Amino acid sequence: MKNISIWRDEKVSFLDCLNNDMNVDVLIIGGGITGLSTAYFLRDKGLSVCLTEKNYIGNGVTTKSTGKITYLQDILKDIDNSEYINSQIYACDLIKRVILKEKINCDYEEVYHYLFSEDKNKLRKIYEKLPTYSMWEDDKLKAKSAVFNPFRFLNALKDICLKSNIKIYENTGIIKIDKDNMKAYTNNGEISFKKCVVATHYPSLVKFLFLPLHSYLEKSYLSAQKVNSYKKKCGISIDKDSRSFRYYKDYYISLDAVSDTSMNFDACAFEDKNTDYRWSNKDIMTVDNMPYIGEVGDNIYIGTGYNTWGMTNGFLAGKIISDLICKKGSRYAKLFNPKREIKVKNYIKFPLFMGISLKAFVKSKLYVSKFVSIREINGVKCLVYKDNKEKLHMVKKTCPHLKCGIIFNKAEEIWECPCHGSKFDIDGKCIEGPSNKDISLRKI
Numbered sequence: 001m002k003n004i005s006i007w008r009d010e011k012v013s014f015l016d017c018l019n020n021d022m023n024v025d026v027l028i029i030g031g032g033i034t035g036l037s038t039a040y041f042l043r044d045k046g047l048s049v050c051l052t053e054k055n056y057i058g059n060g061v062t063t064k065s066t067g068k069i070t071y072l073q074d075i076l077k078d079i080d081n082s083e084y085i086n087s088q089i090y091a092c093d094l095i096k097r098v099i100l101k102e103k104i105n106c107d108y109e110e111v112y113h114y115l116f117s118e119d120k121n122k123l124r125k126i127y128e129k130l131p132t133y134s135m136w137e138d139d140k141l142k143a144k145s146a147v148f149n150p151f152r153f154l155n156a157l158k159d160i161c162l163k164s165n166i167k168i169y170e171n172t173g174i175i176k177i178d179k180d181n182m183k184a185y186t187n188n189g190e191i192s193f194k195k196c197v198v199a200t201h202y203p204s205l206v207k208f209l210f211l212p213l214h215s216y217l218e219k220s221y222l223s224a225q226k227v228n229s230y231k232k233k234c235g236i237s238i239d240k241d242s243r244s245f246r247y248y249k250d251y252y253i254s255l256d257a258v259s260d261t262s263m264n265f266d267a268c269a270f271e272d273k274n275t276d277y278r279w280s281n282k283d284i285m286t287v288d289n290m291p292y293i294g295e296v297g298d299n300i301y302i303g304t305g306y307n308t309w310g311m312t313n314g315f316l317a318g319k320i321i322s323d324l325i326c327k328k329g330s331r332y333a334k335l336f337n338p339k340r341e342i343k344v345k346n347y348i349k350f351p352l353f354m355g356i357s358l359k360a361f362v363k364s365k366l367y368v369s370k371f372v373s374i375r376e377i378n379g380v381k382c383l384v385y386k387d388n389k390e391k392l393h394m395v396k397k398t399c400p401h402l403k404c405g406i407i408f409n410k411a412e413e414i415w416e417c418p419c420h421g422s423k424f425d426i427d428g429k430c431i432e433g434p435s436n437k438d439i440s441l442r443k444i
């Protein structure tokens with residue numbers, strides 16, 4: 001069994017890191033679907049564009065998703081906004097058009113997406129709201145959707161952008177943005193920009209956004225298992241702690257969403273040793289269930305908060321942000337404006353969000369997995385894990401981001417913050433944000 005996402009089990013060539021200062025019109029930070037689609041839509045516009053990625057293209061949550069492209073989403077249970085549904089239908093169509101136009105080989109296929117629930121009335125209400133080409137079948141709702149391989153898609157966008165003279169640097173994390181002087185800093189050089197797009201999933205570089213106050217994290221566990229037959233369909237349940245599935249070649253991919261992010265990893269869904277791949281993923285949920293896409297401060301843009309539907313919303317973010325940068329009108333810019341007024345009724349869920357975050361914080365401080373032991377070294381609390389070759393791995397117990405506790409993720413043999421989702425490799429190197437720092441013990 002492999003502890004990686006099925007999409008990443010593929011060899012790709014890596015790009016160089018930045019090693020000099022630069023001056024560009026647009027700096028894009030992050031090589032996931034948001035960053036690469038923004039770069040794609042900005043190509044050939046007469047602008048100098050540079051994209052920097054902390055690790056490698058596709059390192060983030062995009063290639064840990066199930067790779068479904070659909071407007072039939074569980075988000076519909078809370079959103080009563082037909083313009084939102086229109087935006088998702090538009091995004092599905094836009095992705096399809098780009099894949100066909102650019103002849104992208106990413107295993108794109110149109111399939112039926114089923115929505116199911118124990119509560120048939122709830123499902124029926126959604127069906128009545130949806131456009132006419134959704135269908136009702138055996139007490140399930142289905143609609144035309146699509147699936148693809150997100151890792152191949154991102155790498156194809158990368159190649160198209162490189163051919164259009166967009167500079168892309170891997171292994172180049174941005175440490176800080178100075179919005180007054182329009183500069184971003186890396187370990188090897190600084191980048192001066194006129195516009196900056198923060199496409200880092202959790203936009204922790206934009207301090208004034210106070211995202212933890214109006215969002216929370218949803219975490220899911222996924223697995224892929226070889227099966228005898230491929231089925232041209234996928235589905236999702238809209239009940240609490242939803243489940244989702246799809247097929248990819250001769251693999252069956254399934255997902256269990258967990259609304260309680262503090263859930264103990266030892267007890268997670270990976271007890272089944274027969275799976276061929278297993279991994280986990282997280283996404284940012286917002287108070288009004290709508291993404292934040294657009295300008296947040298002078299010349300700083302973000303695309304985030306996709307509420308687990310980032311293939312459509314991330315691609316749409318690329319289109320909206322590029323249109324805004326090129327001063328073109330954008331039909332959906334107002335809908336997703338990050339500075340929009342959020343109705344008071346949406347904050348009804350606020351105590352729940354805070355409750356989830358607080359519970360995760362307290363648990364993270366107290367919880368020590370049965371696979372690790374705790375020690376104090378020079379007054380610093382540390383966690384120790386002995387791997388199956390008897391090698392010891394030691395890391396700090398506190399996350400550098402917002403001081404939550406670190407827990408051990410046995411499923412993937414990594415360390416992680418259960419509150420905000422930062423991930424660290426077995427020796428404490430940060431592999432996924434929002435943290436920008438490691439938890440290794442080198443400095444103790």
Ligand SMILES: Cc1cc2nc3c(=O)[nH]c(=O)nc-3n(C[C@H](O)[C@H](O)[C@H](O)COP(=O)(O)OP(=O)(O)OC[C@H]3O[C@@H](n4cnc5c(N)ncnc54)[C@H](O)[C@@H]3O)c2cc1C
Nearest residue numbers: 030032033034054060061062065066067068174282310311
């Ligand atoms: C279990 C699960 C399944 C999902 N399945 C689907 C699905 O089937 N369909 C769907 O539409 N959506 C799905 N989603 C949602 C979707 O995966 C995300 O919303 C989307 O991929 C977010 O894309 P992104 O570009 O914002 O982030 P990412 O893909 O994480 O990209 C951000 C990139 O920025 C880089 N970065 C971070 N900090 C820095 C820095 N300081 N400097 C430079 N680079 C940096 C990271 O390394 C990363 O590569 C799913 C979510 C979950 C949790």
